[in-house]
Amino acid sequence: MSSHRMPRPHPVLRVLLLLLFVRPRVEVSRQVLVVTLGWSFRVAVPRGAIQAVDSVPWRRHSIGAHGWRGRWLVNTTPGPLVRIRVEPATTGRVLGVPVRIRELTLSIDDVAAFLTDLR
Numbered sequence: 158m159s160s161h162r163m164p165r166p167h168p169v170l171r172v173l174l175l176l177l178f179v180r181p182r183v184e185v186s187r188q189v190l191v192v193t194l195g196w197s198f199r200v201a202v203p204r205g206a207i208q209a210v211d212s213v214p215w216r217r218h219s220i221g222a223h224g225w226r227g228r229w230l231v232n233t234t235p236g237p238l239v240r241i242r243v244e245p246a247t248t249g250r251v252l253g254v255p256v257r258i259r260e261l262t263l264s265i266d267d268v269a270a271f272l273t274d275l276r
Contacts, residue, residue, distance in 0.1 A: 181193070181194050181195070181231075181233050183263060183265065183271070185271075185274045185275060186204075187204065188203065188204055189201050189202065189203055189204060190202040190204065190207065190241070190275065192231055192249075192261065192263060194221070194222045194231055194233075196252075197221070197222055197251065197252055198222035198229075198231055198249065198250070198251050199249060199250050200229075200247065200248075200249030200250070200258055200261065201247070201249075202241070202243055202247050202258070202261070203247065204275075206243050206244060206245060206247055207241055207242070207243060207275060208242045208243065208244045209240075209241070209242040210239060210240070210241050210242075210271075210272055210275045210276065211239065211240050212237065212238070212239050212240075212268050212272065213236070213237075213238035213239060213240050213262060215236075215238070216235040216236035216238070217230060217232060217235050217236070217238065217262075218235055219232075220232055220233060220234065220235075222251060224251075224256070224258075227246055227257050227258060227259035227260060228259065228260040228262075229249070229256070229258055229260070229261050229262070230262045230263075231261065231262070231263050231264075232262070232263065232264035233264050234264050235264075236264060237264065237265060237266075237268050238262050238263065238264055238265070239262070239263055239265050239268055239271060239272065240260065240261070240262045241260070241261045241262075241263070241275070242259070242260055243258055243259050243260065243261065244259065246258060246259040
């Protein structure tokens with residue numbers, strides 16, 4: 158299993174995340190990709206369900222875990238970002254509520270290493 162760091166957030170946001178006990182984590186094993194943002198977001202994507210992984214050229218100004226209709230963004234900084242397409246869709250949890258995930262965009266420190274791990 159290998160772990161990948163999400164980029165360090167802005168110092169003010171980092172303090173807020175620490176106060177809320179939110180620790181971002183991205184782990185890749187032969188069977189599953191696990192992404193968590195503390196207690197607020199969690200998904201375990203089976204490796205066989207990962208259809209495509211690409212780096213994303215654009216940046217997002219929002220921070221956290223948010224999505225709609227199966228498309229989720231989980232980030233600690235505006236970028237760099239990677240997009241993972243999942244088929245069949247898998248179930249994750251946001252604040253304990255189950256959600257369907259068919260596309261997951263993440264902020265990742267070392268995009269090249271992450272892409273190599275997943276391909």
